[in-house]
Every structure is written in structure tokens, then in C-alpha cells.
Amino acid sequence: MPVDRVTSVIFRKGLDLKHAVAGMLAESYHSDLVDRIKADDFTYRSGRLTVRLAREFGFCYGVDRAVDYAYQTRKRFPDRPVFLTGEIIHNPHVNDQLRAMGIGFLSDPGESIERLGKDDVVILPAFGVTVAMLQQLERRGCTLIDTTCGSVLNVWKNVRRYAEGGFTAVIHGKVWHEETQATASHAVTYGGRYVVVLDDRETGMVCDYIRGGGEREAFLARFGKAASAGFDPDRDLGRIGLANQTTMLMSESLAIGEMLKAAMMDRYGEAALAEHFQAFDTICSATQDRQDAVVAMLADAPPDLMIVIGGYNSSNTYNLARICAQRCPTFHIADPNCLVSAATIRYRPVGAKEETLTEGWLSPAGPITVGLTSGASTPDNLVGAAVERLAGFCA
Numbered sequence: 349m350p351v352d353r354v355t356s357v358i359f360r361k362g363l364d365l366k367h368a369v370a371g372m373l374a375e376s377y378h379s380d381l382v383d384r385i386k387a388d389d390f391t392y393r394s395g396r397l398t399v400r401l402a403r404e405f406g407f408c409y410g411v412d413r414a415v416d417y418a419y420q421t422r423k424r425f426p427d428r429p430v431f432l433t434g435e436i437i438h439n440p441h442v443n444d445q446l447r448a449m450g451i452g453f454l455s456d457p458g459e460s461i462e463r464l465g466k467d468d469v470v471i472l473p474a475f476g477v478t479v480a481m482l483q484q485l486e487r488r489g490c491t492l493i494d495t496t497c498g499s500v501l502n503v504w505k506n507v508r509r510y511a512e513g514g515f516t517a518v519i520h521g522k523v524w525h526e527e528t529q530a531t532a533s534h535a536v537t538y539g540g541r542y543v544v545v546l547d548d549r550e551t552g553m554v555c556d557y558i559r560g561g562g563e564r565e566a567f568l569a570r571f572g573k574a575a576s577a578g579f580d581p582d583r584d585l586g587r588i589g590l591a592n593q594t595t596m597l598m599s600e601s602l603a604i605g606e607m608l609k610a611a612m613m614d615r616y617g618e619a620a621l622a623e624h625f626q627a628f629d630t631i632c633s634a635t636q637d638r639q640d641a642v643v644a645m646l647a648d649a650p651p652d653l654m655i656v657i658g659g660y661n662s663s664n665t666y667n668l669a670r671i672c673a674q675r676c677p678t679f680h681i682a683d684p685n686c687l688v689s690a691a692t693i694r695y696r697p698v699g700a701k702e703e704t705l706t707e708g709w710l711s712p713a714g715p716i717t718v719g720l721t722s723g724a725s726t727p728d729n730l731v732g733a734a735v736e737r738l739a740g741f742c743a
């Protein structure tokens with residue numbers, strides 16, 4: 349079927365319906381209990397239970413805006429098909445709510461961008477989409493609601509600058525994550541190259557190569573799928589610029605930056621460093637604030653256990669759990685129903701790929717302090733529900 353030659357309309361600043369959807373959003377995601385806990389110095393007490401809430405947690409500005417725009421979109425286009433390219437944010441509860449409002453997911457089996465036309469409305473998620481996907485949607489003439497977070501746009505801006513300056517973007521991120529894929533696509537679009545490193549181990553391999561060690565074939569075998577097409581480590585690691593997926597662990601990203609800088613200094617000397625290495629901190633402030641808040645809470649006096657609420661595929665939630673697990677028993681749960689009973693909890697241990705069921709997670713008697721935080725894509729009502737369940741178990 350020939351594609352209609354229609355120009356896409358793109359909304360980037362909402363649809364002037366903020367007030368019209370405020371009530372629905374509050375009903376879906378707000379928690380009076382959480383408001384009361386915040387007002388009470390972020391502490392909840394009931395019988396033998398004390399819950400300490402991190403001072404920064406839950407919906408970040410980017411997620412707040414994306415969800416708001418999705419509700420506005422449904423309101424503005426009640427009779428037109430509305431789609432998300434995939435999960436709008438990494439929280440199953442929020443995605444389910446949007447499905448219940450009749451919003452489709454292009455990632456579902458049977459759905460395809462190729463079947464879309466000018467009547468369709470497509471919401472782009474907070475973590476953005478690849479340049480190729482955006483062009484595909486524009487070619488279909490769809491109406492687009494772009495909720496890409498400003499902090500993600502900032503990463504793209506830096507990666508673009510690297511590309512234009514002849515620097516290869518070394519992206520600290522997860523190669524399968526939508527945001528990192530979108531960031532990588534920006535490097536290529538502006539004529540640049542990229543390689544994605546997950547952690548200090550992978551960064552170490554890149555550093556070895558820069559210093560002149562390392563096997564070319566082994567490098568390509570390891571990073572072939574995490575680098576731009578035709579990546580040549582001998583050519584493309586001569587000038588590098590660091591970028592981060594916005595939700596990585598800040599301390600890890602800083603360490604990775606230092607490792608790369610030291611390798612470039614060893615190879616090219618300090619005087620020539622600026623010609624070969626650039627770095628911009630692109631961890632977003634919301635991620636940073638949530639990480640700082642749990643670090644502060646744990647430094648104060650670690651609770652008996654920590655509960656971290658958020659989707660298992662949420663990068664920032666996982667990193668909060670990693671920080672907590674270094675100091676006390678930590679349970680990363682996807683939603684309050686994972687708190688099955690006073691005896692049983694369903695959670696994903698830090699570093700594991702699967703959920704597990706554990707008994708005896710909550711001491712049956714005596715005072716207990718539970719620390720609580722949630723990822724940037726977790727609404728307050730889930731935090732409130734978790735507190736209520738805990739209170740019930742300890743009553």
C-alpha cells in the first residue's frame with residue numbers, strides 16, 4: 349500500500365490539557381499515606397515497625413512528564429488509535445494502566461509501524477527512540493507525541509558533538525536498553541562511531557586495547573554487537589568521548605571515566621589528552637538525587653532491611669538496589685504484591701536474572717526498621733501500598 353505523503357505533526361510540549369488530566373493522574377498514582385510520611389520526616393511508625401523512606405524516591409521529572417503527556421494524548425484524541433512504541437517507562441503498573449485506557453503497544457505481537465497511517469497517534473517514551481524509528485514514524489505521517497526527557501536530549505547533544513569533532517562515543521550503558529540504543533543511533537546519524545561498555549570489566553578491556561595490548565579479534569568478538577558497524581578499534585579508539593546512559597550508577601560512571609582518561613594519558617601523554625579524550629557527565633540529576641538519598645540513609649544508620657520498588661528492567665531501580673545491597677539485606681520487588689506475607693517475599697536478588705521466593709525475610713518479633721525507596725518510574729501509590737502491607741505484617 350503506498351504511504352500517504354503527509355507531514356507528521358509532532359507535539360513536544362504537551363497538549364494543553366494538563367489540568368484536564370490532573371485528577372485522573374492523582375487517582376491512578378497519588379498516595380495520601382506517602383504524603384503523610386513525607387510530612388513526618390519521611391518516617392512511618394506503627395507498633396514494632398518503623399519505615400524510613402529515602403528523601404528522594406519515585407517518579408522523576410522525566411517520567412512524570414511522559415505519563416502526563418500520555419494521559420493528555422488519550423484525552424485529546426479519544427477517537428483515534430493511540431500507540432506507544434513500547435513501554436513508556438519501565439514500570440508494569442503504569443504500562444498496564446495505559447493499556448486499560450485503550451493505548452496500544454507497537455512492541456506487541458501483530459503490531460507494526462508499517463501498518464500505521466496518518467490517523468494514528470504515537471507516543472514516544474521518556475528514554476527516546478532511535479533516529480531510524482523516528483524517521484519511520486514520520487514517513488507514515490503519524491501524529492507524534494514526543495516525551496523524550498530533556499536529560500536524554502542532553503546526552504544526544506554531547507554524542508552529536510563528539511561525532512562532529514571526530515570522537516568515538518564510549519557509552520557507559522546497557523546495550524539492550526532503549527535509551528542507549530537511541531543514543532548510539534545519534535552518534536551514527538552524525539557520522540560518528542560508538543562502543544558501549546557495561547561496567548569496569550569491559551572498560552578495562554577497552555583500556556588495554558588503547559594502551560596497545562589486547563587482540564583485535566578478541567576485541568571485536570566481545571564488542572562487535574555493542575559497537576557501530578565497521579568499528580575498527582585501531583582507528584576508532586584514538587579519540588574518544590565518554591557519555592552515560594542517564595540512569596547508571598554515578599560512582600561507577602565516574603570510575604569508568606577515570607579509567608579511560610588514564611589509558612589515554614598513558615597512550616598519548618598528558619599534554620595531548622584534550623585532543624584524544626573528552627567527558628561530560630550525563631547521569632541525570634534525578635538519578636543522582638535518588639542514589640545520594642539512599643547513600644545518606646544507609647550512612648545514617650542502616651535499617652534492618654531495605655526494600656527497593658521498581659520494574660526489574662528499570663536500570664535506575666536496579667542501581668538503587670545495588671547500592672543498598674552493599675550495606676544491608678536488600679529486596680528489589682516489582683510491586684507491593686511481592687510482599688506475599690510476613691513469612692514470604694518474592695523479589696529479584698541483586699545480580700540475579702530471575703525472581704525468587706524467600707521465607708523468613710521479616711523477623712517475627714521485636715522492633716524492626718525497614719528502609720524504603722523506589723525507582724524513578726515507580727508511582728507513589730505503590731510505595732504507599734507497600735507500607736500498608738508491611739504495617740499489616742507487623743501488626
Ligand code: SF4
Nearest residue numbers: 408410497499594632
Ligand atoms: S531517569 Fe532521568 S533521564 Fe530518565 S526520564 Fe527520569 S529524569 Fe529523565
